[in-house]
Amino acid sequence: MYKLSLTLLAIILAFKCISADIPTRLLNNGQKIPIVGLGAGHVTEESVRSALEVGYRHIDTSLNYGDSEIIIGKVLKEVLKDGKIKRQDLYIVSKLETEYHTRSRVPEGIKKSLQRLDLDYLDLYLIHSPDSQPANITVGETWLGMIDVLKANLTRSIGVSNFNQKQLDEVIAKGVVPVTNQVICNPYVNERKLLAYADSHNVTLTAYSPVGGRAYPDLLKDPKLIEIGNKYKVSSAQVALRFEIQRGVIAIPNSQNPKYIKENIDVFGFKLTDEDIKAIEALNKKDS
Template identity: 45%
Template sequence: MSLKANLITLSNGHKIPALGLGTWQGTDDPGAVEKAVKLAIDFGYRHFDCASVYGNENEIGKAIKQKIEEGVVKREDIYIVTKLWNDEHDPKAVIPACKRSLKKLGLNYLDLYLVHWPFSYPDEVDFVETWRAMEECVKLGLTHSIGVSNFNIEQLTRLLDSASIKPVMNQIEAHINLNQKELRDFCHSKGIAVTAYSPFGAPGRDSVFQPPGPEVNLDSPVIAEIAKKYKKSNSQVALRYLIDVGTIPIPKSSSKKHLESNIDVFDFKLTEEEISAIEKLERGFRTCPATQFNNLKEYPFQEPRKKK
């Protein structure tokens, strides 16, 4: 199934596929992401979410190049997102960082460039200053669109007040146990689209960002009952929920079975009652709390946030 018919129009008129492939992979196989991207393109995926910190932009670029050379896709068919890491927020560092990502990906332009987190280190740079350099990336033709990731309402409000090119996207963790309704509603009210990362709650996480702990409850009776009705898997219902509340999920997988299953969610739609029932599974359960940065001024998840 191709995502060509399932596109969302962003506030600047550009279109993004309604589901993508996340490319952060906790794997010992150095070629896993390249293989996953090739498979995903064959299955119809056209939206790929990358980041400089993932360390695999080269692999992703190789996979895309091969599929273009094979005639499976054209560059304009593919939607590529990547992100600026926290140690390159200095305005002088932003454009070089964007160009490095482009070189690794083997592309002439990005579809969307995001500020990965609102905080920075080792020096704390005001993200408003960083954003001005992000705007220059658009003006230089390095990217069609710019946005942010992990920004809260207060931070988005401040950014919107100062931006000359407004963010088209806020990428946030969202799943059945962290539905982010207040933040979603705010973003949509401001014309900001929402990408949902970790839509299954990053199962099996064991990294610093996602420490071991409780899993998102995909086996909830609520989810299971809906899955039975539509003859879908619990995971497919969890993805469809995110789509139906207006977010763009980016599940990550290197499994052929899961890649095929995750894209097969456009032949059914949840009712308002089903969405309401899933919303009641909210637990405020964040699998990517990034608590090692909670001493930084712009740490987005703690209220009130710690100040230096």
């Protein structure tokens, strides 16, 4: 039977909503993050507007996602000016890229993203990938730069992306624990061990490609996910997303299709059973 730690279960039961009945996860610094967000690797003005209209408030982007930050910034400027959405209702995430990994250049990286987004601060800033770390710079040094921008109030939270346990240990040793580790995570690569490790350190896990993405393009055709979806009259994508949510994992599916954008956030009207969870866990294709 699938079991949650008492701490994680308490967090899930304590979910509160920011907008459109989207639950939030409580982060280790007391901030809250909507548990479902829009992965904005590829966006258009129309897709960002569509997401905001159906209730998304959490948007995840990066400096190297083409013009994503610029597009998001343009739409946010419009909706904030209209007054229908307030800045405090939004949760905007961006990432530090390789050329800014020296401690002294981290502020430069985040300020460039803020300029493109036309914002005064981010809600969360992540080191995008330790694998692209310059040979002469440790992730620990980069993390000190992240702490600098946190103290400068350029972001309300800091975290990492694509980090393994050893790399997480290195940044945790610097005295500020990342609020999240964003990794590829879905029923085919469920990151069970990394999730347990993160939970033990009060670090959330954020799943990119939670419905497969380019790495697992056939995930949504999986017979078991379809079977479970038919039982609840939902899609296989909604089953995959619900699987993450019930494990306390934050999910940021990416879509430009208004139908799927809406579908991806409509995952709170059903609940997977322990048997469902066990069956989905059995789909794992990675020793994780």
